[in-house]
Amino acid sequence: MNLYIDTLLFTSNIVAPIFFIVSLGYLLMRLKIIDQGFIDTASKLVFTITLPVLVFMSISRMDFQAVFNPQLMGYFIVSTLIIVPFIWLFSHYFIKEPEDLGVFIQGSFRGNYGIIGLAISFNMFGNDGLALASLLLVCVIPLYNVLSVLALSLPMQQVSGPSITRPIKEIARNPLIISVLVALPFSYYGWGLPSAGDKIGTYFANLTLPLALLAIGGSLNLKSLRDTSGRSGWSTLIKLVIMPLVLTLGAWLYGFKGQELGILFVLFGCPTAAASFIMAKAMGGNAQLAANIILTTTLGSVITLSSGIYFLRLWNLI
Numbered sequence: 001m002n003l004y005i006d007t008l009l010f011t012s013n014i015v016a017p018i019f020f021i022v023s024l025g026y027l028l029m030r031l032k033i034i035d036q037g038f039i040d041t042a043s044k045l046v047f048t049i050t051l052p053v054l055v056f057m058s059i060s061r062m063d064f065q066a067v068f069n070p071q072l073m074g075y076f077i078v079s080t081l082i083i084v085p086f087i088w089l090f091s092h093y094f095i096k097e098p099e100d101l102g103v104f105i106q107g108s109f110r111g112n113y114g115i116i117g118l119a120i121s122f123n124m125f126g127n128d129g130l131a132l133a134s135l136l137l138v139c140v141i142p143l144y145n146v147l148s149v150l151a152l153s154l155p156m157q158q159v160s161g162p163s164i165t166r167p168i169k170e171i172a173r174n175p176l177i178i179s180v181l182v183a184l185p186f187s188y189y190g191w192g193l194p195s196a197g198d199k200i201g202t203y204f205a206n207l208t209l210p211l212a213l214l215a216i217g218g219s220l221n222l223k224s225l226r227d228t229s230g231r232s233g234w235s236t237l238i239k240l241v242i243m244p245l246v247l248t249l250g251a252w253l254y255g256f257k258g259q260e261l262g263i264l265f266v267l268f269g270c271p272t273a274a275a276s277f278i279m280a281k282a283m284g285g286n287a288q289l290a291a292n293i294i295l296t297t298t299l300g301s302v303i304t305l306s307s308g309i310y311f312l313r314l315w316n317l318i
Helices: 002-030 036-060 070-091 098-109 113-153 165-172 175-189 195-219 222-227 229-254 258-269 275-282 287-314
Strands: none
Touching: 002 113, 002 195, 002 287, 036 113, 036 175, 036 195, 036 275, 070 098, 070 113, 070 229, 070 258, 098 113, 098 229, 098 275, 098 287, 113 165, 113 175, 113 258, 113 275, 113 287, 195 275, 195 287, 222 229, 229 258, 229 287, 258 287, 275 287
């Protein structure tokens, strides 16, 4: 029981600052200290500059060769490519609006692994766990972004007309995918930025989460939360319960155990990433629905992540 309480408190300590900044954004918007212009500018700044810099800094500092694990990376890629089409098919049953469909799909699979996932992995397994968890960023960031671009752009073709080249162009010019490709040689060959460049990159990277969360909070309103409660509820159920349960069970049946199984559970069970709001807004999706999904999954993950870790340890699986 103490283990469950410790894990619950640790997860809460990670989620609480995120929820606080989102709430602050909501309050500042209501007090008219920030406005829609700020939200639009902040979202664009995060999407085009600060988030790509954060991704670059995270991957470029990682020793790729030291933590390379093809089985772990392969399972994540294959399992994600299997479950996302099922989410897509399910969502077609009750979502007809193109601007909502892609946001729902993205919110149901795209986890906040780079922030919450790495922190929990470090707490569970120390530096060895952090190194192994960081390796998955090389797969997580490009795969999640490619799938998110497809999820957001393909439904919109119902409005703009079919186009083969549009999704390809969206993927090719996505700043997050570009940042991964630029960072990989630095990680693989052990290159480093000059001291001044490293400091500048760190400054920009540190802007990402506060700006993104303030923009999310400013976009929230109680009416939109009520109107989209069914959709955000289903997305939260898929993201926090169905996806981690199914894919972690699959990982255990495949043969993963201990540290690897724990890291995969955290990866699949993380709340929806703040970047999903930024990308939805940039690509014409329903930004309010995206913000609502982030809020509900972030709050719900306090219980689901800590419960999952508790039971995995209780059953001696990690």
